[in-house]
Amino acid sequence: MVFTAGQIAGILEGEVDGNPEIAVHKLAKIEEGEKGSLTFLANPKYTSFIYTTKASITIVNKDFIPEQNVETTLIKVEDAYESFSKLLEYYNQVKSNKTGIENPVYQSDTATYGANFYLGAFSYLGNNVKIGNNVKIYPNVYIGDNVTIADNVIIFAGAKIYSESIIGNNCVVHSGVIIGADGFGFTPDKNGEFKKVPQTGNVVLEDNVDVGAGTTIDRATLGSTILRKGVKLDNQIQIAHNVEIGEHTVIAAQTGIAGSAKIGKRCMIGGQVGIVGHITIGDNVKIQAQSGIGRNVKDNEVLQGSPALNYGDYNKSYVHFKNLPRIVTRIDQLEKRD
Numbered sequence: 001m002v003f004t005a006g007q008i009a010g011i012l013e014g015e016v017d018g019n020p021e022i023a024v025h026k027l028a029k030i031e032e033g034e035k036g037s038l039t040f041l042a043n044p045k046y047t048s049f050i051y052t053t054k055a056s057i058t059i060v061n062k063d064f065i066p067e068q069n070v071e072t073t074l075i076k077v078e079d080a081y082e083s084f085s086k087l088l089e090y091y092n093q094v095k096s097n098k099t100g101i102e103n104p105v106y107q108s109d110t111a112t113y114g115a116n117f118y119l120g121a122f123s124y125l126g127n128n129v130k131i132g133n134n135v136k137i138y139p140n141v142y143i144g145d146n147v148t149i150a151d152n153v154i155i156f157a158g159a160k161i162y163s164e165s166i167i168g169n170n171c172v173v174h175s176g177v178i179i180g181a182d183g184f185g186f187t188p189d190k191n192g193e194f195k196k197v198p199q200t201g202n203v204v205l206e207d208n209v210d211v212g213a214g215t216t217i218d219r220a221t222l223g224s225t226i227l228r229k230g231v232k233l234d235n236q237i238q239i240a241h242n243v244e245i246g247e248h249t250v251i252a253a254q255t256g257i258a259g260s261a262k263i264g265k266r267c268m269i270g271g272q273v274g275i276v277g278h279i280t281i282g283d284n285v286k287i288q289a290q291s292g293i294g295r296n297v298k299d300n301e302v303l304q305g306s307p308a309l310n311y312g313d314y315n316k317s318y319v320h321f322k323n324l325p326r327i328v329t330r331i332d333q334l335e336k337r338d
Contacts, residue, residue, distance in 0.1 A: 001025065001094060005057050005073050008038070011090055012059070012083045018073030024056050027088075033058070033072070042081035059084050096136060096154065108145075120157065132169075144180070150207070162219065164202035168229070171205050174213040179203050183218040183225075183241025183259060197221060199241060205231075212237065212253070221259075234271070246283065264299065274306070286311075 006020035028037035030046050033055025040059035041050050050058060051068055058072045059080045077083040101107075102121040113119075113131035120139030125131075129143050132151035137143070141155050144163035155161070155173045162180025173179065185197035201220025205227050211217070212235035217225060220242045227239075230248035238256040239245070245257075246265035255269055258277030263269075267281060270289030275281070282299035292306030302311035320327070 001091070003038075005075060008057065008059075008087065009075050012075065012077050012087060014059070014075045014077040014083065015062075016073065016075055018057075020073075022056050022073050027091075028055055030055065030058065038087075039072075040080045040084040042079075042084070059087075098136060102139070111143075114151070126163065138175075156213075162203075164219070166202065166204045168205055168207040168209065170208045172210045174211060174215075174235070176214040177211050178216045179205070179211070180219045181216060183221055185221050185241060185259075201225065201242070203227075206247075209233075215239070218243075218259075228265075240277065252289070 002023050002025045004021055004023050005016050005018065009016045009020070024036055024038040026037050028034065028039050030039040030041055030049045030053050033039045033053040035054055035056055037055045038057045039053060039055040041047065041064065050070060050072065053072055055072050057075060059075045059077060061080050062076045062078060064076065098118040099116050101119045105119055105121060105123045107125045108127045108129065110127050111125040111129040113135065114133035116134045117131065118136045120137060120141065122139050123137055123141045125143050126145035126147065128146045131149045132153070134152045135149055136154045138155065138157040140158045142160045144161060144165070146163050147161050147165050149167045150169040152170045153167055156175040158175045159173050159177045160179070161167070165180040167173070180203045182199040185199055186194040187197055188194050199219050199221050201223050203217050203219050204224045206229040208230045209227050210232045212233050214236040215233050217227070217239040218241045219225060223242060225239065225242055226244045228245060228247040231245050232250045234251060234253040236253050237251055240257055240259040242260040243257050245263045246267065248265060249263055249267040249269070251269040252271035254271050255273045257263070257275045260278045261275050262280045264281055264283035264285060266283060267285045269287045270291070272290045273287050273293065275293045279293070279296050281293065281297040282301070284300045285297050286302045287293060288304035288311065290306065291304050293303065294307050297303065304311050304314040
């Protein structure tokens with residue numbers, strides 16, 4: 001895809017300083033820019049590169065004033081970083097604007113879909129599936145019976161959406177995701193053998209949820225496993241049955257959340273965090289990577305460690321922990337004197 005500086009300025013509501021007809025067909029870092037590429041300058045640390053970059057077009061802030069000759073055509077905007085992000089989003093929309101149904105696929109006679117629908121080859125749509133407008137389903141995707149998918153959803157290759165799941169508007173489900181598999185529900189009988197507890201609930205993703213590649217979200221035993229609007233999940237995360245995650249919470253890779261845990265709004269959870277079941281984590285909580293959470297957490301807490309401590313207490317304790325051999329030696333010496 002080829003865009004001119006004038007077209008890009010129109011998309012970004014910016015001003016062209018240079019040749020409005022110069023065209024680009026790829027993106028680049030400012031220090032690696034070459035002819036035909038588009039880049040941006042937002043961090044002052046990279047300012048020197050604008051005088052040497054070979055990029056054809058560079059997006060800059062409106063208050064940028066060159067101190068020497070600049071060969072690249074400038075597009076001046078209010079916020080270069082935000083505008084570049086907007087352009088990336090626009091580029092992705094154009095690139096992924098596929099429509100139509102490839103072959104072979106399987107569609108139940110009772111499955112329905114809206115306008116501008118794309119269904120990739122070897123995909124499966126079960127009974128009573130309801131799909132909205134502008135939905136893109138890439139090859140090898142399985143959609144089980146009675147699944148509802150709203151508008152502007154993208155489901156990448158190889159994802160599996162089990163029956164009864166509900167996916168809201170503007171969601172993105174990446175490759176290898178499994179939504180709605182049975183929760184880990186077993187109970188021992190009198191002989192100590194584990195018997196399966198039927199998992200009869202579903203999974204609900206509200207609007208604007210992103211689910212990273214290889215992530216699994218289990219259906220509820222009863223009721224729903226729920227990801228509220230704006231939740232963002234990284235790759236390879238395990239969400240167990242009946243978990244609820246509050247609005248605009250973000251979770252990094254390899255985190256595991258056990259059954260019936262409730263996580264609040266606007267939380268930030270680092271990678272490889274483990275959260276036990278049946279606890280409640282408040283709003284605006286920050287949990288550092290590799291922490292283990294085994295208790296209820298109040299709003300606005302910052303935690304680290306396993307078992308997790310208050311972030312400040314953890315750092316103070318860690319200082320002593322590093323010095324523990326020396327401290328023990330001193331104690332031994334004091335005891336010998338006695």
